[in-house]
Amino acid sequence: MGREIIWQIESNYALVSCINNGRGIIVEKEIAPKDVNITNISWVNEVSIFFREKLSKLGVPLASPYLCFEKDGKAIQQSPYVGLDIEKIFQGGKAELLIIEKMLTAMKGVLEQKTPEVGIDARLSNFCIGPNNEIYYVDTFPPLVKYGEKYIVHFPNPTNQKTIQEELKRKFDPMGILRRFRFAILEQNVGFTENDILCCIHNALGYELAAKAKNFFTTFLDHLEVNDAFDQLNLNDPDGIRELALKLIPSNGDRKIFLKEIFNLSSNFCPYNLTKKERMDKIKILMQAQICV
Numbered sequence: 001m002g003r004e005i006i007w008q009i010e011s012n013y014a015l016v017s018c019i020n021n022g023r024g025i026i027v028e029k030e031i032a033p034k035d036v037n038i039t040n041i042s043w044v045n046e047v048s049i050f051f052r053e054k055l056s057k058l059g060v061p062l063a064s065p066y067l068c069f070e071k072d073g074k075a076i077q078q079s080p081y082v083g084l085d086i087e088k089i090f091q092g093g094k095a096e097l098l099i100i101e102k103m104l105t106a107m108k109g110v111l112e113q114k115t116p117e118v119g120i121d122a123r124l125s126n127f128c129i130g131p132n133n134e135i136y137y138v139d140t141f142p143p144l145v146k147y148g149e150k151y152i153v154h155f156p157n158p159t160n161q162k163t164i165q166e167e168l169k170r171k172f173d174p175m176g177i178l179r180r181f182r183f184a185i186l187e188q189n190v191g192f193t194e195n196d197i198l199c200c201i202h203n204a205l206g207y208e209l210a211a212k213a214k215n216f217f218t219t220f221l222d223h224l225e226v227n228d229a230f231d232q233l234n235l236n237d238p239d240g241i242r243e244l245a246l247k248l249i250p251s252n253g254d255r256k257i258f259l260k261e262i263f264n265l266s267s268n269f270c271p272y273n274l275t276k277k278e279r280m281d282k283i284k285i286l287m288q289a290q291i292c293v
């Protein structure tokens with residue numbers, strides 16, 4: 001049977017292809033080609049399936065059926081194509097607060113866990129909208145889940161306890177998830193404010209979480225005067241760095257490139273071979289250039 005590739009993207013964790021296989025349109029992820037090998041293929045697929053089961057139990061809508069298998073030494077994961085992702089919808093001029101509310105409703109079960117054992121990566125490109133405006137969470141690799149006694153927070157998973165704790169705070173804890181979500185929306189620059197986001201949280205999740213989020217958001221560096229915030233930049237707070245970067249960036253020019261660079265430099269999994277000091281120096285230089293513009 002024929003396989004026509006409709007589009008293909010290479011991300012940090014996968015080679016993602018949208019394919020017409022003659023029976024329908026599917027999305028196929030070849031997981032982390034650089035890091036997957038014969039020793040971990042079955043682990044990669046098993047933990048992904050486990051994570052999906054946990055998400056599903058918490059009511060998170062997923063693209064199904066999801067097939068995980070091994071082919072020519074590669075870990076392959078397939079799901080049906082379920083529609084455009086929400087980042088593309090926003091960038092196409094179709095941003096709506098109702099979509100934000102629906103995403104929060106989709107994540108509700110994860111956000112209401114008493115002791116979080118399941119995480120979620122709440123960036124807009126990880127959610128798609130189907131033909132009846134239904135939402136799907138599509139990014140189930142790397143898994144974010146307690147697997148046996150271990151928390152899986154990244155791939156390859158860090159061994160350093162401090163990094164694991166930080167990632168749990170950012171991707172499993174409800175306030176950390178809402179923080180990333182707030183950033184993902186403000187990053188799109190479509191005119192939505194923090195207050196709009198808080199209203200959506202209130203509508204989708206209720207007063208208590210909204211009040212907690214409101215208090216938490218006021219502690220962020222982007223609530224300070226720029227020079228004061230600049231003095232407090234720290235690699236232990238990658239979100240603070242990214243949020244301040246967002247506040248400094250003009251809406252034109254190389255916004256996307258700048259933000260991607262700040263994202264990489266501030267990441268706990270920075271892809272560059274630089275010391276912490278070199279990363280911080282680069283971040284400050286990039287930001288200062290914006291302040292002086």
Ligand SMILES: Nc1ncnc2c1ncn2[C@@H]1O[C@H](COP(=O)(O)OP(=O)(O)O)[C@@H](O)[C@H]1O
Nearest residue numbers: 011013027063079080081082083085125138139
């Ligand atoms: N089932 C799916 N239906 C439609 N689009 C999808 C689907 N799975 C992935 N995508 C698209 O591919 C992109 C990358 O996939 P994702 O699973 O988020 O991997 P990663 O972020 O690790 O590269 C998504 O942002 C989305 O645009």
Ligand SMILES: [Mg+2]
Nearest residue numbers: 123125126139
């Ligand atoms: Mg993704």
